[in-house]
Amino acid sequence: MNKNINIKSLIIDKPLKLDCGQTINNFPLAYETYGSLNEKKDNAILVFHALTGDQFVSGINPITKKDGWWSYAVGPGKAIDTDKYFVICANVIGGCLGSFGPSNTNSETNKIYGTTFPVITINDMVNAQHNLLEFLKIEKLFAVMGGSMGGMQVLQFVSNFPSKAKIAIPIACTSSHSAQNIAFNELGRQSIMADANWLDGSYANQNKNPDKGLSVARMAAHITYLSKNGLQEKFGRKLQERDDLKFSFDADFQIESYLRYQGSVFVDRFDANSYLYITRAMDYFDLTKEYNGNLSKAFEKTKTKFLLISFTSDWLYPTSENKEIVIALNAIGADVAFVEIESDKGHDSFLLDVPEFLNTLKNYINNSYLKN
Amino acid sequence: MKQEFKIISDFIEKNSRVLDVGCGDGTLMEFLQKNKEIDIRGIEISKVNSQKCVSKGLTVIEGDAEKDLYQFPNSSFDFVILSQTLQAFLNPEIVIQELLRVGKKAIVTVPNFGFWKARLHLLIKGTMPITKNLPDEWYNTPNIHMCTIKDFYKFCHDRDIKLDKALALHNEKSSFINEANLNIKNLSAELGIFLIEK
Numbered sequence: 001m002n003k004n005i006n007i008k009s010l011i012i013d014k015p016l017k018l019d020c021g022q023t024i025n026n027f028p029l030a031y032e033t034y035g036s037l038n039e040k041k042d043n044a045i046l047v048f049h050a051l052t053g054d055q056f057v058s059g060i061n062p063i064t065k066k067d068g069w070w071s072y073a074v075g076p077g078k079a080i081d082t083d084k085y086f087v088i089c090a091n092v093i094g095g096c097l098g099s100f101g102p103s104n105t106n107s108e109t110n111k112i113y114g115t116t117f118p119v120i121t122i123n124d125m126v127n128a129q130h131n132l133l134e135f136l137k138i139e140k141l142f143a144v145m146g147g148s149m150g151g152m153q154v155l156q157f158v159s160n161f162p163s164k165a166k167i168a169i170p171i172a173c174t175s176s177h178s179a180q181n182i183a184f185n186e187l188g189r190q191s192i193m194a195d196a197n198w199l200d201g202s203y204a205n206q207n208k209n210p211d212k213g214l215s216v217a218r219m220a221a222h223i224t225y226l227s228k229n230g231l232q233e234k235f236g237r238k239l240q241e242r243d244d245l246k247f248s249f250d251a252d253f254q255i256e257s258y259l260r261y262q263g264s265v266f267v268d269r270f271d272a273n274s275y276l277y278i279t280r281a282m283d284y285f286d287l288t289k290e291y292n293g294n295l296s297k298a299f300e301k302t303k304t305k306f307l308l309i310s311f312t313s314d315w316l317y318p319t320s321e322n323k324e325i326v327i328a329l330n331a332i333g334a335d336v337a338f339v340e341i342e343s344d345k346g347h348d349s350f351l352l353d354v355p356e357f358l359n360t361l362k363n364y365i366n367n368s369y370l371k372n
Numbered sequence: 373m374k375q376e377f378k379i380i381s382d383f384i385e386k387n388s389r390v391l392d393v394g395c396g397d398g399t400l401m402e403f404l405q406k407n408k409e410i411d412i413r414g415i416e417i418s419k420v421n422s423q424k425c426v427s428k429g430l431t432v433i434e435g436d437a438e439k440d441l442y443q444f445p446n447s448s449f450d451f452v453i454l455s456q457t458l459q460a461f462l463n464p465e466i467v468i469q470e471l472l473r474v475g476k477k478a479i480v481t482v483p484n485f486g487f488w489k490a491r492l493h494l495l496i497k498g499t500m501p502i503t504k505n506l507p508d509e510w511y512n513t514p515n516i517h518m519c520t521i522k523d524f525y526k527f528c529h530d531r532d533i534k535l536d537k538a539l540a541l542h543n544e545k546s547s548f549i550n551e552a553n554l555n556i557k558n559l560s561a562e563l564g565i566f567l568i569e570k
Binding site for chain 2 (some may be wrong): 305307326327330331333335336337338339340341342356359360363364366367368370371
C-alpha cells in the first residue's frame with residue numbers, strides 16, 4: 001500500500017482513553033474534506049465510513065485510483081451536495097489509510113503493531129473523530145451520517161455528543177450487532193487467521209501478507225452485502241467465458257469469478273489486521289447494553305433530528321433492526337423520520353445508484369438545512 | 373378539502389404536539405405547520421407517500437397505524453389526527469382506542485356513507501355508491517369499513533368517548549352536529565369531523 005500520497009492527517013495530542021482500558025497519545029487521524037465551510041459555519045457534514053471504507057468519500061481515491069466509496073451520494077450537485085455543504089470524513093482508528101491502526105509502527109519496539117494494537121470500539125472511533133471538530137473550528141455540525149458501520153458511528157456520536165449535530169442520518173445499520181452479524185465477522189477473521197502467512201498478526205514485520213485469508217474473508221462478506229434476488233438476476237447460473245461446465249474447480253460460474261475478483265482487488269487496498277480490529281469493533285457494538293437495555297436512554301439528552309433509512313433486501317442489517325432504533329427514539333418523543341427503500345441490491349444499496357434513496361436523502365438534507 | 377384542513381387547524385391549540393396518522397403525502401402536515409406553531413409528526417403506510425413527506429423534510433415514519441402506534445407512549449401527543457382513513461382499517465375500533473391512548477384528544481374525519489347521494493345511488497342504481505369522496509369500485513376500494521356520521525356518533529356514545537366537537541361538512545360549508553339534528557346532518561353532509569377524547 002502506498003500510504004503517504006495525498007493523505008491529510010491530524011495528530012491528536014489529547015490523550016484518548018479507550019474502552020479496553022489503554023490510553024493512546026499523539027496518534028494520527030487521517031481525514032479528507034470536500035466543499036468549503038461557509039461563514040456561519042453551519043454547513044458541515046461529518047460522514048462516517050463503513051467497515052472497508054476510508055476518508056475518500058467522493059472524487060477519485062488517490063490510493064485505488066477508483067471513485068470514492070460514496071461517489072453516488074456525495075459530490076457537486078449530488079444528494080450530499082459539496083457545492084453547498086462542507087463534507088468531512090476521517091479514516092477510523094484501527095483502519096489502514098493513515099489513521100492510527102495495527103499497520104503502524106510501535107515506536108517503543110520499532111515493530112509493526114499487528115495484534116499488539118489495542119482492541120478498539122465504535123465508541124473509541126467516534127471519540128477520536130470528535131477531535132476534528134475543534135481542529136476545523138466547528139461548533140456544531142449540520143449533519144452526521146453514514147451507512148452500516150457508519151450508521152453505528154452516527155448513533156454513538158449523537159449519544160456521546162447530544163448537542164453537536166442538528167440532524168443525524170443512520171442508514172442500514174443496527175444498535176447492536178446480532179449473532180448473525182458476529183458469526184459472519186468471525187468467519188472472516190478465522191479465514192485470515194487460518195492463512196499461514198498471517199503469522200499471528202506479525203506478517204508485516206516479515207514482509208508477508210495473508211492475501212488468501214483476507215480475500216476469502218472479503219468474498220464471504222461480499223455475499224452478505226448482496227441479496228439473493230440481486231445475485232440471481234445479475235449472475236444466475238451464467239458461465240464464465242466458456243460454453244459448458246469444465247468438470248473441475250475452476251471458476252465455471254460468473255458468480256465465482258466475480259467473487260474471486262472482489263477478493264483479489266481487496267487485498268491490494270486493505271490490511272488484514274485492520275479487518276480483524278474493525279470487525280471486532282462492530283461485534284462489540286451494543287448501544288442498548290451500554291444503556292442497561294434501554295436504547296432510548298442513549299438519546300435522552302439530544303435535540304438532534306433523525307432520519308433512518310433501511311432497504312427491503314438488506315438481510316445483514318434488516319429493516320426490523322433499523323426500526324428498533326426508530327421505536328426507541330419515538331418512545332422519548334425524539335424527532336425521527338423513517339423510510340424503507342425498495343431495492344434488490346441488498347445491504348450495499350446505500351452505496352449504489354438507488355434513485356429513490358438518493359432523492360429522498362437529497363431533499364431531506366436540503367429541506368432540513370433550510371429550516372435552520 | 374381545504375375547509376376540512378381549516379377546521380382541523382382550528383381545533384388544534386398553539387404549541388401542541390400533533391401526530392397525523394395516515395398523513396398521505398404530507399399536505400395536511402404542511403398546512404398545519406404553516407398555520408400553527410406546532411410540533412407535528414406523521415405516520416404513513418405507503419412507501420411513495422412516506423418518501424414524499426421525508427423529502428419535504430417532514431418528520432414522518434413509514435409504518436402501519438394498525439401495528440405501529442404501540443411505540444408511542446400514552447398521551448405523548450396533544451392531538452392525534454385521523455383524516456378520512458378510519459374506514460380503511462381492518463379494525464377501526466382498536467385504532468380509535470390507540471388514538472385515544474397516544475393522544476390526549478383525537479380529531480377523526482369520516483366520509484359520510486349516509487350522504488343522500490350515496491343513499492340514492494344505492495336505491496336507484498342498486499350498485500355500490502361511487503361519489504366524489506369515494507371514487508373507487510367495490511372490488512378495488514381501500515375503504516372496507518365505511519360508516520355514516522350517525523354510526524360514528526353512536527360508536528362514540530356507546531363507548532363513553534367524549535365528543536368535544538362534531539361538525540358536518542358539505543360544499544365547503546360546516547355546521548355543528550347535535551343530538552337533535554343528527555338525522556338531518558347524516559343525510560346532508562359529505563364529511564363528519566369529530567374532536568373526541570376519553
